[in-house]
Amino acid sequence: MLVALGLVFYAVRPIINTSSELAPTDNARVELEDERDALFKQIKELERDHKLGLIEDSDYPRLRLRDETRAALILEKLEDLAPAPVQTRRRTSLGFVLGSLTALALAGALANVFVVPGLERLALRPQEAKDYENAAKLKSLEAVLNAQAKAGSAQAVTLLEYGQLAWEIQDYNRAANAYGEVLRQEPKNVTALARYGQILFFASAQDPKLLDQSLALLRAATKLKPPSSEAWMTIGNILFSSKNDPQGALNAWKEYQKITGDTGSPRITQLMSAARKRLSASDPAVKLFATNCAGCHGSEAQGQIGPNLRTSKNAQNAAFVTNQIKFGSKNKKMPAFPQLSSADIGLLVKYVTALKP
Numbered sequence: 001m002l003v004a005l006g007l008v009f010y011a012v013r014p015i016i017n018t019s020s021e022l023a024p025t026d027n028a029r030v031e032l033e034d035e036r037d038a039l040f041k042q043i044k045e046l047e048r049d050h051k052l053g054l055i056e057d058s059d060y061p062r063l064r065l066r067d068e069t070r071a072a073l074i075l076e077k078l079e080d081l082a083p084a085p086v087q088t089r090r091r092t093s094l095g096f097v098l099g100s101l102t103a104l105a106l107a108g109a110l111a112n113v114f115v116v117p118g119l120e121r122l123a124l125r126p127q128e129a130k131d132y133e134n135a136a137k138l139k140s141l142e143a144v145l146n147a148q149a150k151a152g153s154a155q156a157v158t159l160l161e162y163g164q165l166a167w168e169i170q171d172y173n174r175a176a177n178a179y180g181e182v183l184r185q186e187p188k189n190v191t192a193l194a195r196y197g198q199i200l201f202f203a204s205a206q207d208p209k210l211l212d213q214s215l216a217l218l219r220a221a222t223k224l225k226p227p228s229s230e231a232w233m234t235i236g237n238i239l240f241s242s243k244n245d246p247q248g249a250l251n252a253w254k255e256y257q258k259i260t261g262d263t264g265s266p267r268i269t270q271l272m273s274a275a276r277k278r279l280s281a282s283d284p285a286v287k288l289f290a291t292n293c294a295g296c297h298g299s300e301a302q303g304q305i306g307p308n309l310r311t312s313k314n315a316q317n318a319a320f321v322t323n324q325i326k327f328g329s330k331n332k333k334m335p336a337f338p339q340l341s342s343a344d345i346g347l348l349v350k351y352v353t354a355l356k357p
Helices: 002-012 024-051 060-080 094-123 126-151 156-168 172-185 190-203 210-222 229-241 246-260 266-282 284-292 318-327 342-353
Strands: none
Touching (some): 156 172, 156 190, 172 190, 190 210, 229 246, 246 266, 284 342, 318 342
């Protein structure tokens, strides 16, 4: 590698005379280009989060317009900047130039093997560098899979590794092919079921018919042992964002929490909060519970001052619950709610007795 670098330097030194310092205009251009690239990435992530239900439909247009407006202003500033200065060249003899070009050709051949890949990696940001490495591994695994296919059939363990790498660099076509082949060999492979189901969900934006197929695969992945936490998370996303079933989404995300123990990360907290907000706005029984009961029994009826209604046997008895709401408890710890109409009490009783642990 050092020999190659030396030859490159020797070849280009007499021909090109450049300055190592950037002019102020160049510095401004670099800063604006970095900001432009960051905004484009942010817009892409915003679109992904909206698709997954992390961002409300009402908020998405405003947030996208904000980022696109900023990006447009940056592009306008880039256009206003003066073009980069043209580098000047020294005049040299024809013989010296030919000798230099010969050295440059030799250096280029060596650099293609040793130098260029290293320089490409140095120029990448951390996530881009990781994607670069994964793409290189993907090519190596393709050769392995081709060899296995010629020998008989590609092995599931290699296909799973290939699918994982493709998944990480968001090459969902290659990932789908890999996971599909795994399922052909192992129909109950939980990882392949969950990932293929998620890829179908992504594709359902263009073909809504794929949505139900996606749900079927994901639900199959939750019934295996161990169940897939990824599948439960995506089921919740589908029910919330595509099926308008906030209660079903909450139930799915609770299953995800049971498997992962994730009860307080920003992602799951935001998702469940959005589902509860939508549920309370659409379900009068939930709104009644939140207004009259959640203060003592908890927002999820999990118990605070009052008992846990999800595990209480008395809470499954409609007559008992009706009596408690109308007249309060015998020990006076729970007050009566005479302001509630018979219809409201009926809604609350139906809601409470249907609660599950």
